[in-house]
Amino acid sequence: MSAAVVVRTTGLGHAAGVASAICGRGMRRIRARPTLIMPVLLMPLIFVVSFTGAFGSLTRVEGYGTDNIFNWMAVYAALQGAVFAGVGGASATAEDLENGFFDRLLLTPGSRVPILVGTVAYSALRSMIPTTGVLLVSILGGLSLSGGPLALLTVYVATAGMAAVFCLVGLTVVYRFRTMRSMILIQVFGFSSMFLSTGQVPIHFMNGWLHAVARVNPITNVLRFARQGFLGDLTWSLTWPGLVALGGMTLVSGLFALRQLKRLAA
Amino acid sequence: MSTGTITGLRLAGVQTLALARRSVVSEWRQLGNVMPGIVFPLLLAAVYTHQFERVILLPGFPVVDSFLDFVLPASLLQSVSFGATEAGTELARDIENGFFDRLRASPCARLPLLLGRLGGAMVVATAKGALIVAIFLAFGTEIAGGPAAILVIVAAAVLLVLAIGGLGQVLAILTGNQEAVNATFPLVFTSIFMSSAFFPTTLMSGWFRQVAEANPVTWIIDPIRRLILEGWSWSDVGQALGVPLAISVVTVTMAVVALDRRLGAS
Structure with a gap:
């Protein structure tokens, strides 16, 4: 009589297991190759130091909103770091596609959604490293927490959300083109989207087409949400638009990524 | 000069040209890699022009009609420094894939191995520089120093590429690894941000101002900016060309010494 081992490949428990295994694999990869995280950590640190140093006198322009440049730029640098972290998560998948690991993953039974969720979770977790680095440097530079500890929470929520969104955007491209080189498109897109928002100055400082673009750019709402605790008290009127923007971007990019993944697996 | 020496020099010239042509063709075939170096600095210039219009009114800011005039040197140097x-990187790739050893086994002189690739990078930088200046002129930038100043500005950018390229070749020869050479990019990127590229040093403060003032990029950008905003001055021409030329002499000499040592050791 032969013994058969039946493994359930459906259900929430199995899906959570697969997602957590993929996320854990990514985190173990960082521990095994710490150099992978260096650019993700260094670039936002360079940004926070450069932007606060070079643009410090912006606070002397009337209406800037704060007299401490770190209160404005820290969140921007942290979100840029989150974008890099998200794209980095998609790059890990590009590497798996190039070396054949992803094809082996697709041969396994079960839904494809946990593969996506695991990669996104890895990116969101990874984003905590640059966010913490930026906040530590900014605190040394004089960042004030007028909104209390909740101010830090909003930054972590915003950066994790942005990492998830840009991971999904990156995955959409990676599943389509299957190469690491395609990631440069997403790097440029992510970087540009951040610049076309209220990253460095308030919206009333902008004019012309930039004002129009920044006003409809959902990242502007995310920045307002994440930055509010450094400029004053937290308010619901600045919180919900940020959460809606993050939710909306995650949903749209998630649907695109899932569509490409299904095409890839077909 | 003996006939043998003349023939040798001519041969070295032909070899240099052949390797330079190979570099240019390689860039032409991968235009996707060149485009971010053009698009990103232009986007940054467009964004900064529309968000820093109030900044140009700050006391201590140079007299300009638009931030666009101020940011031209930054965009130019940023664009050429991308590549x-x-x-x-090419030299490291050739070392990695064995092409360098094949060249070494051929009756090819030593200097063309370095100068050919540097020449190719300079040709690409000239094209990029001319394009960036042309786009700025099309959007209304006026160069007070006239057409001769345009030539000086582009030449200064090309010399900077020679300086950075020389440094890249030193690393390529020492490590034989593309990743190690690519790691210099954040260094170049940071040197531009930590200079007077996007803001005048007179409006900076503290240690950042000291770093920016001691940064050789500032020594190149400031005279270029004066040629654009104030007009022709021989001392500015001397500084704009002299600083990158002096750095180039150092880095290219280091590359030649490193090559001699590598060939001598093997």
Whole structure:
């Protein structure tokens, strides 16, 4: 009589297991190759130091909103770091596609959604490293927490959300083109989207087409949400638009990524 | 000069040209890699022009009609520096894939191995520089120094590429690794941000101002900016060309010494 081992490949428990295994694999990869995280950590640190140093006198322009440049730029640098972290998560998948690991993953039974969720979770977790680095440097530079500890929470929520969104955007491209080189498109897109928002100055400082673009750019709402605790008290009127923007971007990019993944697996 | 020496020099010239042509063709075939170096600095210039219009009214800011005039040197140097390490990366790639050893086994002189790739990078930088200046002129930038100043500005940018390219080649020869050469890009990127590229040093403060003032990029950008905003001055021409030329002499000499040592050791 032969013994058969039946493994359930459906259900929430199995899906959570697969997602957590993929996320854990990514985190173990960082521990095994710490150099992978260096650019993700260094670039936002360079940004926070450069932007606060070079643009410090912006606070002397009337209406800037704060007299401490770190209160404005820290969140921007942290979100840029989150974008890099998200794209980095998609790059890990590009590497798996190039070396054949992803094809082996697709041969396994079960839904494809946990593969996506695991990669996104890895990116969101990874984003905590640059966010913490930026906040530590900014605190040394004089960042004030007028909104209390909740101010830090909003930054972590915003950066994790942005990492998830840009991971999904990156995955959409990676599943389509299957190469690491395609990631440069997403790097440029992510970087540009951040610049076309209220990253460095308030919206009333902008004019012309930039004002129009920044006003409809959902990242502007995310920045307002994440930055509010450094400029004053937290308010619901600045919180919900940020959460809606993050939710909306995650949903749209998630649907695109899932569509490409299904095409890839077909 | 003996006939043998003349023939040798002519041969070295032909070899240099052949390797330079190979570099240019390689860049032409991968235009996707060149485009971010053009698009990103232009986007940054467009964004900064529309968000820093109030900043130009700050006391201590140079007299300009628009931030666009102020940011031209930054965009130019940023654009050419994007591909500046390519001469080093190519050399590292050739070392990795064995092409360098095949060249060494051929009756090819030593200097063309370095100068050919640097020449290619300079040709690409000239094209990029001319394009960036042309776009700025099309959007209304006026160069007070006239057409001769335009030539000086582009030449200064090309010399900077020679300086960075030389450094990239030193790393390529020492490590034989593309990743190590690419790691210099954040260094170049940071040197531009930590200079007077996007803001005058007179409006900076503290240690950042000291770093920016001691940064050789500032020594190149400031005279270029004066040629654009104030007009022709021989001392500015001397500084704009002299600083990158002096750095180039150092880095290219280091590359030649490193090559001699590598060939001598093997």
